Amino acid sequence: MFQACNDSNEWPFPTVARAAAAATPDLVIHVGDWHYRENACPAGNAQCAGSPCGYGWDAWEADVFAPAEPLLRAAPWIVVRGNHESCNRAGQGWWRFLDPRPLAPRQDCNAAADDIVGDYSEPYAVPLGTGRDADTQFIVFDSSLVGVLPLPSDDAMHVRYRRQYEKAFALAGRWPNAFFMNHHPVLAFAPNPAKPDAPYPGNGALQSVLNGLQPTVLFPPNVKALLSGHIHLFEVVSFSTPQPAQFVSGNGGDWIDTPLPIPLAPGVVPAPGTVISGIVATNRFGFMTMERDGARWRMIAHDRDGTPQISCTLQERQASCVPEPR
Numbered sequence: 001m002f003q004a005c006n007d008s009n010e011w012p013f014p015t016v017a018r019a020a021a022a023a024t025p026d027l028v029i030h031v032g033d034w035h036y037r038e039n040a041c042p043a044g045n046a047q048c049a050g051s052p053c054g055y056g057w058d059a060w061e062a063d064v065f066a067p068a069e070p071l072l073r074a075a076p077w078i079v080v081r082g083n084h085e086s087c088n089r090a091g092q093g094w095w096r097f098l099d100p101r102p103l104a105p106r107q108d109c110n111a112a113a114d115d116i117v118g119d120y121s122e123p124y125a126v127p128l129g130t131g132r133d134a135d136t137q138f139i140v141f142d143s144s145l146v147g148v149l150p151l152p153s154d155d156a157m158h159v160r161y162r163r164q165y166e167k168a169f170a171l172a173g174r175w176p177n178a179f180f181m182n183h184h185p186v187l188a189f190a191p192n193p194a195k196p197d198a199p200y201p202g203n204g205a206l207q208s209v210l211n212g213l214q215p216t217v218l219f220p221p222n223v224k225a226l227l228s229g230h231i232h233l234f235e236v237v238s239f240s241t242p243q244p245a246q247f248v249s250g251n252g253g254d255w256i257d258t259p260l261p262i263p264l265a266p267g268v269v270p271a272p273g274t275v276i277s278g279i280v281a282t283n284r285f286g287f288m289t290m291e292r293d294g295a296r297w298r299m300i301a302h303d304r305d306g307t308p309q310i311s312c313t314l315q316e317r318q319a320s321c322v323p324e325p326r
Contacts, residue, residue, distance in 0.1 A: 003036045003254060004047035005062070012285050012304045013253025014067035019306035020287045021070035028075050031229035032082025032144070032183035034064050034098065035090035036254055060093050067253075078126055081144040082183040082229060087115040091144075100124075119145045120160060123168035127175070136292075139172050139223075141165075141182040143206060150208035161209045169213070169220050178223045180244070185228040186210065186218065187246035187270045188235050189279075191258045199260055202246075202270035216273035217242050224317055225297075232257040233283050234301045236312055237270060238319040240277040245319035246270070247299060247312075249288040256283045280310055280321040300324070 004010035020028070037059040041048035052058035065072070085094035091109030099121065106114040107121070121142040128136045141164065151158035172178040186206050189199040210218040219226070226246045232255060235248040260281045269276060285304040290297055299319070301310040312321035 002039070002041055002045060002048045003051075005037070005051050006049065007047050010047065010255070011253060015304050016253050016285060016287055017068045017071040019302065019304065020289075021074040022306060023289060023302075025075045025289070028071055028077045029138070029181065029227065030077060030079050030252075031181060031227060031249060032080040033084045033229060033250075033254070034082065035060060035084050035093060037063050038084075038089065055090050055093055060090075060097060064097075078138055078140060078181070080140060080181050080183055080229070081121070081142045083144050083146075086144045087112075087118045091115075091118055120164070123164055123171060125171040125174070125178075135175055136177040136179070137172070137175050138227075139168050139178050139180045141168050141180065143182040143184045143203075146184055146203065146205045148200075148204055150204045153208075153212065157205070158209055161206070162212060165209060165213055169223075172220060172223055176222055179225050179227055180219060180223045181227045182206075183228060184230050185235075185246055185248050185270075186226060187239075187243055187274065188228065188231060188237050188248045189260055189264075189268075189270055189281075190231045191233075191260055193258060196258070197261050197265055198268065199264075201268075207271050218271070219244050225314055225319070233260065233281050234286065234288060234310070235260065235281040236279065236299070236310075236319050236321050237276060238278045238321075239274050239317070241273065241275045242317065243271070243274055244317045245314060247288065247319070249301075251283065251285050252287055253285060256285060259283050278319065278321060280312075282309060284309065 037053045040053045041051050052062050079098045087109035095108050106117040109118040123141045126138040127134050184203045187202045192199050223244050225244050228248050229250040231248050231250045234251045238245045286302045289300050297314040299312040300308050303309055308324040310321055311324050312319050
């Protein structure tokens with residue numbers, strides 16, 4: 001599939017970036033998958049004709065830095081690594097353009113023999129506020145290389161992710177509230193075109209690691225919500241069991257997924273031991289905003305032009321969502 005980057009209806013990322021910038025954010029979060037122009041546009045395809053391709057600056061500029069310029073100027077960013085930025089894809093650009101830390105030896109994705117280093121990075125925390133107001137932080141976790149199927153406990157990836165989750169949870173435990181951010185949703189659904197009524201559940205590989213640390217609940221109690229991308233939808237799943245609410249904001253400008261089958265069929269859950277209390281989703285292009293209101297947060301899904309579509313309130317681990325009046 002080739003990105004229709006010459007068609008503003010099919011690739012509205014520049015429009016979305018301008019609308020998000022017009023909202024005058026204090027902080028911008030991108031939940032991964034930055035680079036899509038990997039292969040040359042096929043001859044005769046007018047929707048991508050003339051587009052640069054590959055992993056050099058010209059493709060990165062066209063995909064990210066030129067269309068996002070208004071939003072890059074609007075506020076600081078927190079960046080999450082997606083599977084498109086693994087070493088066998090756009091990892092070199094990830095380490096040079098986006099990751100906030102100094103480039104470490106063997107972590108540049110230049111040599112395939114070093115990918116075991118370059119495909120992973122340590123979690124880190126970004127605090128919100130200072131002094132007495134500093135009770136909330138974002139935890140950034142690199143899941144770029146993960147697959148889908150559960151991982152045996154002696155698998156090298158399982159061992160590595162377990163160690164990184166332990167570090168991430170230690171960081172999260174320093175303050176009362178944390179938003180956990182990684183690219184692949186642990187507790188959300190993905191459309192299944194072959195079986196529209198049976199969507200794919202959350203990421204089985206990450207669930208298998210988390211179950212060894214926090215059985216069934218998966219995340220420690222001070223993790224209030226999960227923020228992810230990967231699925232090309234806006235989606236919110238909340239639970240009557242004690243798992244944190246999962247937000248997916250993956251509808252920012254690339255091609256869009258088919259809708260989820262809501263209401264879900266009985267017994268359909270994103271992970272064993274979960275009971276869903278509410279789910280909303282839309283496959284309209286757009287972006288999400290977050291605004292704090294005391295102990296609560298208000299999340300709003302906007303369309304590509306910035307018009308509110310769905311409003312959610314998050315308190316503790318519970319999200320309650322309703323359509324915005326029109």
